Amino acid sequence: MRRAPAILLALLLGAPGMMAAPRATDEILSALQTRLENNAGFDDLIEQLSDLEPRELARLQAEYDKVWPRMRDTYLSAFKAEAKQQHSGPARQANQKAIREARESFHSVRVMPEGPMKGAIIARSEPAVALLRELLLPSAERVLKLAGEPLNRQRAQILRLGKFRDGILKAAIAIEDAESVAKVRAEEQSVAEDLSDLDRNGLRVMENNRKIAEAEMVPENERRGVEELNQMRLLVGLNALLLDPRLCDASRGHSEDMARLNFFSHTSPVKGKQSFGQRAALSGTTSSGENIFMGSAKPTSANRGWFRSPGHHRNMFSPGHNRIGLGNYGSHWTQMFGR
Numbered sequence: 001m002r003r004a005p006a007i008l009l010a011l012l013l014g015a016p017g018m019m020a021a022p023r024a025t026d027e028i029l030s031a032l033q034t035r036l037e038n039n040a041g042f043d044d045l046i047e048q049l050s051d052l053e054p055r056e057l058a059r060l061q062a063e064y065d066k067v068w069p070r071m072r073d074t075y076l077s078a079f080k081a082e083a084k085q086q087h088s089g090p091a092r093q094a095n096q097k098a099i100r101e102a103r104e105s106f107h108s109v110r111v112m113p114e115g116p117m118k119g120a121i122i123a124r125s126e127p128a129v130a131l132l133r134e135l136l137l138p139s140a141e142r143v144l145k146l147a148g149e150p151l152n153r154q155r156a157q158i159l160r161l162g163k164f165r166d167g168i169l170k171a172a173i174a175i176e177d178a179e180s181v182a183k184v185r186a187e188e189q190s191v192a193e194d195l196s197d198l199d200r201n202g203l204r205v206m207e208n209n210r211k212i213a214e215a216e217m218v219p220e221n222e223r224r225g226v227e228e229l230n231q232m233r234l235l236v237g238l239n240a241l242l243l244d245p246r247l248c249d250a251s252r253g254h255s256e257d258m259a260r261l262n263f264f265s266h267t268s269p270v271k272g273k274q275s276f277g278q279r280a281a282l283s284g285t286t287s288s289g290e291n292i293f294m295g296s297a298k299p300t301s302a303n304r305g306w307f308r309s310p311g312h313h314r315n316m317f318s319p320g321h322n323r324i325g326l327g328n329y330g331s332h333w334t335q336m337f338g339r
Helices: 006-013 023-037 043-051 054-064 068-086 089-110 114-136 140-146 149-171 180-193 200-216 220-235 245-261 276-282 299-307 310-316
Strands: 289-294 323-329 332-338
Touching: 023 043, 023 054, 023 149, 043 149, 054 149, 068 089, 068 140, 068 149, 068 180, 089 114, 114 220, 114 299, 114 310, 140 149, 140 180, 149 180, 200 220, 200 245, 220 299, 220 310, 220 323, 220 332, 245 276, 245 289, 245 323, 245 332, 276 332, 289 299, 289 310, 299 310, 299 323, 299 332, 310 332
Parallel strands: none
Antiparallel strands: 289 332, 323 332
């Protein structure tokens, strides 16, 4: 029979220095201890919490919170140690080798002639990006998948205890604080993300882009489209592109023109806006390339369509670009680049 952590057992048995729990809460805590020892569920105990008087709930929370932070932090320390071990020594060397090989495979496709390149994008480029996403965007799920059974057992117990604490808080109508489980998961993900080998300068550009988008009120779907591309560029070892709101304006205007005037072309029938260079100039900037797409209002669909098209793919992953703008109107998209 697996025992609950000694620190919780001390709580349930009334360790020195802890207040004696009222009878109702004592019964619930004793039942909780038994369920933990037998690896049994305790959703019914959480339901019983709503029957406790406010004073009993306050006492129960006070007792529980004498041990919960230490138990949670003990688990998170173990998780952090496991995550670091998975990203150091031979494991890290193997990861770095796999990253180099995936990037080489990706970039070898970009220099192919257009004919064979189209098939190679699906056969080689997409799998390379998927692998790089796994290697360079560490997740708590991946850490736990590679970890041994003891850590996963410890985590399962902590999440159950966190759920019980959230039950106490909800019963006490402190719903805004009932985030014990969510905070454990968020901390796990934060630990995993801190191990990422993505270029730090690129990550700073992406963070700055979020501030620019907020200040300039760039629509959310356009923000997400830019972020998706920048993440892929960092994965394959390229620089992240700075969001240029003027290019967004020019892009959005071209998307609207295509939708309203029923054409789909880089060449616009609108006087003074015939080329993407002219459109950028009207918005007070310059452009070094343009992609267009129609058929979906989702930025992921536009990026996927461009990714799989050789000419657009080369534009997306050109090392010569430093700025980007994305503009959406209905199911029309325009993506503009700048040096």
